[in-house]
Amino acid sequence: MNSAQLSDDLITTVLVIYALAFCLQAAGLAVERVKRNTRKSPNMATAAVGARYVPDGGITEVAHDRSGYGVVGRMGTVLLGFGFVLNLSSVILRGMAAGRAPWGNMYEFAIVGAAAIVAAYLAGLRVYPIERIGIWVIGLALVILGCAVTILYTPAADLIPVLNSYWLAIHVAAAIIAGGAFTVAAVASLAQLLRRRHRSDGEADSLEGVSYGLILFAFPVWTFAVIAGAVWAEAAWGRYWGWDPKETWAFITWVFYAAYLHAQSTAGWRGRRAAWFSLLGYAAFIFNFVGVNIWLPGLHSYAGV
Amino acid sequence: MSKRSTSVRPSHGWGWARWVWRTLTSMRTAVVLLIFLALAAVPGSFLPQRNVASDPASVQRFYLEHPGIAPWLDRFSLFDVYAAPWFAAVYMLLLVSMMGCVLPRCARLWRECRAAPARPPTQLSRLERFREFPSDVPVDAVLSRAAEFLRRRRYRVVLTDTDVRAEKGYLREVGNLAFHLSLLVLLVGVAIGKLFGFEGRAALAEGETFTNVQSSYDAFTPSALTQVDGLTSFSMTLESLDAEFALGGPRMGEPRAFDARVTYTRDDGSAESTNIRPNQPLNIEGTKLFLSGHGYAPRVTVRDGDGEVAFSGPVIFLPMDGNFTSDGVIKAPNASPVQLGFQGLLLPTGPGRESDRSQFPDLFAPRLDLTAYTGDLGMDSGLPQSVFTLERAGLEKVGDQSLRVGETMKLPDGAGTITFDGVDRFANFQIAYDPGKEISLVAAIMLMVGLTASLLIRRRRVWVRCSQSSRGVIVEMAGHSLTRRGSPAADFDDLVRALTEPTSPEARS
Numbered sequence: 001m002n003s004a005q006l007s008d009d010l011i012t013t014v015l016v017i018y019a020l021a022f023c024l025q026a027a028g029l030a031v032e033r034v035k036r037n038t039r040k041s042p043n044m045a046t047a048a049v050g051a052r053y054v055p056d057g058g059i060t061e062v063a064h065d066r067s068g069y070g071v072v073g074r075m076g077t078v079l080l081g082f083g084f085v086l087n088l089s090s091v092i093l094r095g096m097a098a099g100r101a102p103w104g105n106m107y108e109f110a111i112v113g114a115a116a117i118v119a120a121y122l123a124g125l126r127v128y129p130i131e132r133i134g135i136w137v138i139g140l141a142l143v144i145l146g147c148a149v150t151i152l153y154t155p156a157a158d159l160i161p162v163l164n165s166y167w168l169a170i171h172v173a174a175a176i177i178a179g180g181a182f183t184v185a186a187v188a189s190l191a192q193l194l195r196r197r198h199r200s201d202g203e204a205d206s207l208e209g210v211s212y213g214l215i216l217f218a219f220p221v222w223t224f225a226v227i228a229g230a231v232w233a234e235a236a237w238g239r240y241w242g243w244d245p246k247e248t249w250a251f252i253t254w255v256f257y258a259a260y261l262h263a264q265s266t267a268g269w270r271g272r273r274a275a276w277f278s279l280l281g282y283a284a285f286i287f288n289f290v291g292v293n294i295w296l297p298g299l300h301s302y303a304g305v
Numbered sequence: 306m307s308k309r310s311t312s313v314r315p316s317h318g319w320g321w322a323r324w325v326w327r328t329l330t331s332m333r334t335a336v337v338l339l340i341f342l343a344l345a346a347v348p349g350s351f352l353p354q355r356n357v358a359s360d361p362a363s364v365q366r367f368y369l370e371h372p373g374i375a376p377w378l379d380r381f382s383l384f385d386v387y388a389a390p391w392f393a394a395v396y397m398l399l400l401v402s403m404m405g406c407v408l409p410r411c412a413r414l415w416r417e418c419r420a421a422p423a424r425p426p427t428q429l430s431r432l433e434r435f436r437e438f439p440s441d442v443p444v445d446a447v448l449s450r451a452a453e454f455l456r457r458r459r460y461r462v463v464l465t466d467t468d469v470r471a472e473k474g475y476l477r478e479v480g481n482l483a484f485h486l487s488l489l490v491l492l493v494g495v496a497i498g499k500l501f502g503f504e505g506r507a508a509l510a511e512g513e514t515f516t517n518v519q520s521s522y523d524a525f526t527p528s529a530l531t532q533v534d535g536l537t538s539f540s541m542t543l544e545s546l547d548a549e550f551a552l553g554g555p556r557m558g559e560p561r562a563f564d565a566r567v568t569y570t571r572d573d574g575s576a577e578s579t580n581i582r583p584n585q586p587l588n589i590e591g592t593k594l595f596l597s598g599h600g601y602a603p604r605v606t607v608r609d610g611d612g613e614v615a616f617s618g619p620v621i622f623l624p625m626d627g628n629f630t631s632d633g634v635i636k637a638p639n640a641s642p643v644q645l646g647f648q649g650l651l652l653p654t655g656p657g658r659e660s661d662r663s664q665f666p667d668l669f670a671p672r673l674d675l676t677a678y679t680g681d682l683g684m685d686s687g688l689p690q691s692v693f694t695l696e697r698a699g700l701e702k703v704g705d706q707s708l709r710v711g712e713t714m715k716l717p718d719g720a721g722t723i724t725f726d727g728v729d730r731f732a733n734f735q736i737a738y739d740p741g742k743e744i745s746l747v748a749a750i751m752l753m754v755g756l757t758a759s760l761l762i763r764r765r766r767v768w769v770r771c772s773q774s775s776r777g778v779i780v781e782m783a784g785h786s787l788t789r790r791g792s793p794a795a796d797f798d799d800l801v802r803a804l805t806e807p808t809s810p811e812a813r814s
């Protein structure tokens with residue numbers, strides 16, 4: 001069996017494993033809820049995630065109690081980690097099959113993107129108590145992989161000459177890493193908005209801390225991706241910035257996230273408003289990867305959308 | 306600002322101006338302006354744009370398809386969004402707001418750097434991190450140990466009789482400042498490029514030579530201050546162009562490699578050979594030449610009714626589809642007794658008769674379909690004419706034929722002949738000169754470094770205070786972050802450990 005074939009088969013396996021992890025996480029949440037209801041302790045939700053706002057606005061993570069999450073959910077996390085390793089292997093095999101960085105078309109963006117999202121979630125899990133949003137993150141990864149194997153699939157092949165540059169590896173890798181973190185941040189912001197916000201809702205605050213931390217990491221990485229793209233554009237097309245639709249939406253994404261960071265430093269804008277900016281930034285990011293490739297003509301046309 | 310309470314002075318004009326300035330430079334305005342900037346960039350990605358290189362004819366096409374709304378969109382600069390006055394207004398306001406916001410912060414930073422770290426607040430236990438413990442070591446020993454520990458961690462430390470005050474992370478503010486100022490530098494870089502640079506295009510068939518003067522360009526877009534007469538002087542000959550396409554597999558026909566072999570001669574007469582490929586431009590003293598496209602140029606010989614050669618050479622045909630079905634026009638205005646013109650279609654891999662679409666982008670079985678015209682080409686009228694169209698008004702169609710290489714088409718009534726000699730390739734070069742890009746690159750690096758510093762570094766303070774009570778020494782420690790993110794736990798916990806552990810040689814190393 002050659003490595004291209006192996007990569008394709010692995011992706012199918014990963015889909016199954018992520019689906020199982022999804023079910024386990026769902027079961028874990030259900031078990032926890034039942035336990036909580038029988039215990040009739042309305043404060044459990046807040047107690048399980050312990051982040052605390054200090055008066056001047058800094059967030060401190062205090063040691064949090066993850067025990068409420070349950071054995072079943074934790075098994076889901078372990079399975080997710082296993083799926084991630086296979087996902088990463090399939091990406092590497094794909095790269096070996098094509099003899100280049102494995103992110104040259106939409107199918108490849110999708111499988112690397114799914115890996116980046118799961119990686120961002122697993123990394124986030126080491127710092128923040130975000131088990132509760134895990135189910136949404138896995139759900140997203142499943143949808144992306146599902147699209148990859150059904151509508152986006154293309155066999156491994158060489159690149160068109162203009163993509164054939166080491167800048168592809170640098171620029172797109174940075175964009176995808178930032179994308180993984182932006183995704184988990186957006187899920188956290190959405191969860192934050194969906195919680196009806198009381199004055200001192202510990203869980204909403206904790207979710208805000210998660211999205212803030214992840215965006216703090218992802219924003220410079222995204223900035224780097226945009227700059228690397230500009231340097232590459234200068235080498236490939238003779239201008240470093242030309243308001244091509246792809247460039248324009250990268251800029252829009254960047255400015256929305258800059259607004260998010262400023263909102264976090266603005267009295268009265270933290271909380272729900274800032275969360276909306278996080279979602280706006282993410283919408284622009286996703287539109288750039290999906291909408292621009294499909295609807296807007298430009299120089300950034302990838303073979304086999 | 307303590308002035309606010311006393312500003313009931315009757316200074317109408319100034320009070321108003323101060324209010325405007327304070328509003329403009331507030332953080333809330335920054336957020337709103339940033340959102341405006343993002344939204345203002347959106348329409349340019351959906352509507353065709355004049356100065357976006359990918360398709361120069363797109364605005365004209367939009368005008369034809371939507372004659373009703375196009376002039377209205379144009380009135381609001383919507384075909385030129387990124388050069389529109391309202392777009393400029395948003396980013397200029399943003400930059401002014403930014404300066405008004407960031408410069409005072411810098412001044413404050415400068416003062417704080419020269420002052421000693423702040424004295425501890427009375428209620429240390431209210432701060433983000435707090436620890437209190439008894440100690441059996443004398444006060445001055447505890448404090449000097451704490452001071453030494455913090456100095457080793459590169460805090461700025463002040464040691465008094467009763468407390469230690471320490472602060473670190475000033476670089477965060479420096480980074481923030483560098484980052485915001487880099488945006489101004491970037492604007493300068495972009496502006497220089499937009500004022501002095503130019504962009505152009507030129508197509509060259511194999512063997513042809515390009516001289517860097519404005520008239521040699523097929524398209525040339527100078528800027529306001531471009532020195533059109535002072536272009537870097539050089540000439541460049543396209544020796545050959547190689548193209549490679551995927552011969553099989555799922556992506557059959559997709560390009561795999563382009564390689565233009567060129568020889569260029571500088572002003573001083575020195576000649577050099579090199580290759581231009583995608584992602585590998587040729588740079589001649591800041592003027593850069595990029596291989597941006599390619600196509601085919603059939604070589605033909607046209608003889609007129611007298612048997613004289615009226616035209617001979619390659620003619621550039623423009624590709625129309627992915628398999629390089631290309632169309633073009635051959636004109637022989639010098640033919641006598643009547644002028645000759647040909648409308649042509651070139652199929653690099655042409656099937657027999659059944660189709661007029663090329664089957665593959667490479668040159669496997671070229672076929673040239675010609676429609677011949679005689680009469681007046683209309684080239685003497687003085688009006689400029691495109692080399693890619695025939696002015697049919699004065700012409701009469703006299704026949705059509707498909708030719709393979711080497712074949713000749715005879716026109717009726719002895720009007721002349723045309724021979725298909727072969728096919729050359731041509732290369733499209735994008736030629737650009739941007740004297741501001743080094744400045745923009747410096748700005749980008751400054752931006753990246755400043756941003757990383759301002760996001761990673763946490764400015765934070767630590768205080769240690771000792772008091773002598775009846776039961777011994779009580780140590781109070783507090784730490785707090787001046788940034789949105791909390792201060793790192795590790796520093797604090799290590800300090801606690803260093804102060805509670807019994808003094809031993811290891812603890813000090």
Ligand code: HEM
Nearest residue numbers: 258261265330331332335399400402403406481488759789
């Ligand atoms: C031109 C567009 C601007 C961009 C792209 C931008 C971007 C950024 C970014 C990415 C940060 C880092 C966020 C952080 O440290 O948490 C930041 C911080 C900051 N920006 Fe801007 N900014 C812009 C304009 C402005 C303006 C107009 C103001 C003032 C009205 C301003 C004031 C500040 C301040 C005070 C900080 C530090 C915030 C803090 O200490 O938490 N910026 N900016």
